[in-house]
Amino acid sequence: MKPRNDEDALVDLLDVVLRDGAILRADVIVSVADVPLVGIKLSAAIAGMETMTEYGLFEKWDVDRRARAVERRRYGRASEDGTESITVNGRERDELE
Amino acid sequence: MSSDERDLEGDPEPVVDADDVPEIEEGRYLYCLVRADENAALEIEGIDGEPVSILVEDGIGAVVHACEGIYDSADLAQVKRWLVRHQTVIDEASERFGTPIPFQFDTILRGDDERVREWIDGERATLERALSGLADHWEYRVEVVEVDPVDDEALIERDDRLQELRAKIDDSEEGTAFLLEKKLEQRLAAVRANRRESATDDLEQRLASEAREVHSLERSPSASLSDEVADDGDDGDGGETLCRLTLLAHEDDEGAIGSILDDVAATDGLEVRFTGPWPPYTFAPELGGDGTEGSGS
Numbered sequence: 001m002k003p004r005n006d007e008d009a010l011v012d013l014l015d016v017v018l019r020d021g022a023i024l025r026a027d028v029i030v031s032v033a034d035v036p037l038v039g040i041k042l043s044a045a046i047a048g049m050e051t052m053t054e055y056g057l058f059e060k061w062d063v064d065r066r067a068r069a070v071e072r073r074r075y076g077r078a079s080e081d082g083t084e085s086i087t088v089n090g091r092e093r094d095e096l097e
Numbered sequence: 098m099s100s101d102e103r104d105l106e107g108d109p110e111p112v113v114d115a116d117d118v119p120e121i122e123e124g125r126y127l128y129c130l131v132r133a134d135e136n137a138a139l140e141i142e143g144i145d146g147e148p149v150s151i152l153v154e155d156g157i158g159a160v161v162h163a164c165e166g167i168y169d170s171a172d173l174a175q176v177k178r179w180l181v182r183h184q185t186v187i188d189e190a191s192e193r194f195g196t197p198i199p200f201q202f203d204t205i206l207r208g209d210d211e212r213v214r215e216w217i218d219g220e221r222a223t224l225e226r227a228l229s230g231l232a233d234h235w236e237y238r239v240e241v242v243e244v245d246p247v248d249d250e251a252l253i254e255r256d257d258r259l260q261e262l263r264a265k266i267d268d269s270e271e272g273t274a275f276l277l278e279k280k281l282e283q284r285l286a287a288v289r290a291n292r293r294e295s296a297t298d299d300l301e302q303r304l305a306s307e308a309r310e311v312h313s314l315e316r317s318p319s320a321s322l323s324d325e326v327a328d329d330g331d332d333g334d335g336g337e338t339l340c341r342l343t344l345l346a347h348e349d350d351e352g353a354i355g356s357i358l359d360d361v362a363a364t365d366g367l368e369v370r371f372t373g374p375w376p377p378y379t380f381a382p383e384l385g386g387d388g389t390e391g392s393g394s
Contacts, residue, residue, distance in 0.1 A: 017199075
């Protein structure tokens, strides 16, 4: 059989484009603490689909950053519901620190 | 930039302050690296319609576009469009210049064209090695699906231990039978896993004789991005995935790999999905991480 690379096949490849490919570790890349920068909203959206853990790359850095972002928001505006615990990537925020 | 324009009231996602996202000012979005001559040119639209160019430094070309920030969105349809564009540009470059070193989506080098050239020069040895290593090799992906999974009864018939358990269950009191049922279920699951493993091992070995590298992947795709955005083209999901593999193979071996897969596909109840040739995303090297300039925090 011949391999296909039509539209249908491409859809499957998109995950690979997002996750794999050459990675730069040089200091010239836009990165935070040596981890290449990946979109926060994008990783959050993916986390929403409960696939976050598969994105080893996103995980550590992103969890930390999201936790910080959440913290800022909490200080920035009074939260409507002070008792609500915030979950990041399925874990309580407190566990992350 | 755009994050403060948005009305975030009731937004369940964490809000990112504008100053939380590093500013780039001047950056170059990297699609891929290829071997190219000084006068090489590439005219294609990149992500968000940005004009793509190729910067050649002594035989190595970087396919880039100028950008001022990372590409980020919670809108998966938007992300999908970006990813498709990323891949389309790399595809075009591959066609023109041969096997590229493809970059992961959203890889951005801080600085201008000159900085990109300097970077190529600094990494020259690594890049040369990677480009030569990958030359004329492509990534192929294989998924074997059992469209008509064997039912429990058929498995019991073929396995002595299962038959034994079944006989015992029939002869036992309710309580014991319940426990034995559990055992039977466990054994069935183990037998199924075994079948999958041996089928995968077998196929992997056969493919390894033609491909340069074969990697076994998780049985289900690691991200549901494609499911999320491709809810239309569902091609009969009825079966159970036996294995998913990704291969790095020379383009001349594509036919031989296809023949091996033909054999598999000839087996009753098995369906094979064979895609490619793709840029070698999974086999692309990690660049600049070999401690050359101690970029540790």
